[in-house]
């Protein structure tokens with residue numbers, strides 16, 4: 001019987017190790033502007049911070065609600081940061097940033113976040129003057145599936161497994177206390 005417990009515990013330990021390898025993937029930690037933010041001042045740069053270093057192949061794109069792509073220049077990866085400059089001031093509207101990064105482990109990962117622009121009236125006029133001059137740079141068709149739920153699954157699995165480990169430990173201790181040899 002003792003061996004069975006040992007094998008059971010070892011299996012659980014191995015299963016516990018699995019979620020950690022999954023969560024080691026590079027993921028978006030924070031951004032400027034933040035996801036869901038409403039921007040009131042003209043935006044010149046977008047910066048993303050990841051939980052690991054990112055490779056220089058990493059890139060991102062900005063699209064408005066009509067899926068029109070806005071030009072971003074000077075995209076660069078610096079350690080765990082990815083940034084790029086906006087060539088034109090974004091006029092009022094909703095925007096989605098899709099970053100395609102290559103993490104430290106070489107895995108390509110895609111992250112998406114959205115923000116909206118609501119400029120004050122005076123600067124909005126200036127933005128429109130600059131923005132209407134050919135902002136659309138359609139380079140590739142929109143095939144950016146969102147991958148938002150990817151990180152929650154390992155956590156759920158982890159919690160369930162921790163509960164299982166706890167339960168089995170309690171059972172073992174109880175059996176030992178009772179002095180029974182099952």
Ligand SMILES: [Cu+2]
Nearest residue numbers: 025026105107
């Ligand atoms: Cu990975």
